[in-house]
Amino acid sequence: MTVTIGRRELLAALGGAAAWPLAARAQQPAMPVVGFLSAASQQFDAPRLAAFRHGLHETGYVEGRNVAGEYRWADHQYDRLNALAAELVERRPTVIVAVGGPAPAIAAKAATKTIPIVFTIAGDPVQLGLVASLNRPGGNLTGVTTLASIVVGKQFEVLHETVPKAAVIGCLVNPTNPNTQSDTKEAQDATRTLGLQLRIVNASTEHDIDDAFASFVQVDRVEVNRLGEADQHPERSRHARQPCMRNGNAAAGSGRIVPGLLLHSRIAFG
Numbered sequence: 001m002t003v004t005i006g007r008r009e010l011l012a013a014l015g016g017a018a019a020w021p022l023a024a025r026a027q028q029p030a031m032p033v034v035g036f037l038s039a040a041s042q043q044f045d046a047p048r049l050a051a052f053r054h055g056l057h058e059t060g061y062v063e064g065r066n067v068a069g070e071y072r073w074a075d076h077q078y079d080r081l082n083a084l085a086a087e088l089v090e091r092r093p094t095v096i097v098a099v100g101g102p103a104p105a106i107a108a109k110a111a112t113k114t115i116p117i118v119f120t121i122a123g124d125p126v127q128l129g130l131v132a133s134l135n136r137p138g139g140n141l142t143g144v145t146t147l148a149s150i151v152v153g154k155q156f157e158v159l160h161e162t163v164p165k166a167a168v169i170g171c172l173v174n175p176t177n178p179n180t181q182s183d184t185k186e187a188q189d190a191t192r193t194l195g196l197q198l199r200i201v202n203a204s205t206e207h208d209i210d211d212a213f214a215s216f217v218q219v220d221r222v223e224v225n226r227l228g229e230a231d232q233h234p235e236r237s238r239h240a241r242q243p244c245m246r247n248g249n250a251a252a253g254s255g256r257i258v259p260g261l262l263l264h265s266r267i268a269f270g
Helices: 007-018 046-058 078-090 102-111 148-162 180-194 206-218 230-240
Strands: 033-038 068-073 095-099 117-121 141-145 168-173 197-202 221-224 244-246 257-259 267-269
Touching: 033 046, 033 078, 033 102, 068 078, 078 095, 078 102, 095 102, 102 117, 102 141, 148 168, 148 180, 168 180, 168 206, 180 197, 197 206
Parallel strands: 033 068, 033 095, 095 117, 117 141, 168 197, 168 221, 221 244, 244 257
Antiparallel strands: 141 267
């Protein structure tokens, strides 16, 4: 599932951050600084950023007036996240918002043990080592998870029902995404149950993505799963003349695209 920040979730998360001990926010600049760390690009994050700023405004904060924003985008290059997180920590923000999957949250956690971190992810934060438990996260992290991994199997069921003649399913994954291992296992279990063949192709760069879609010409149907550059996949799928399912609904209506399921549960904790 594509992770987005909803208004209620953002307000709840930021409200929780404000309740953390004062010691965690000591030595802050006169104007509070909110750090924003994303695995995606500024263009990709435009709707998310608009919701983020709207949420701040509803709590009485206006950027440039009584709160400052520090933004860092990895542009889908996960190996940049540790350095970007360290840059944010140097700005001594009041809180860091980590979005775009678990990788930004993991990088932020490694960069600071005291600055509050609010994250939105699709996987299990306990399994990923971000928090101790859902009801008592502990440490300096809290946030929202959609637990989208648990419906990966259902996605394949819907894809099979939509194109029942497909015998081979292509699955495009980003090997650098921390969710990939668990999602891949769910995909393998689902296709095995459905009696389908699964072809997994790793792609973490633009060049990899082009090569992956070229290889999918020999595959009946394509399941696009958990790749940060998903906003560019619909065009590639149309060129390959193959139905494509992806997480979220950003590609719906663009042709031969089956929007991903929205059956996940969003859970806020801490």
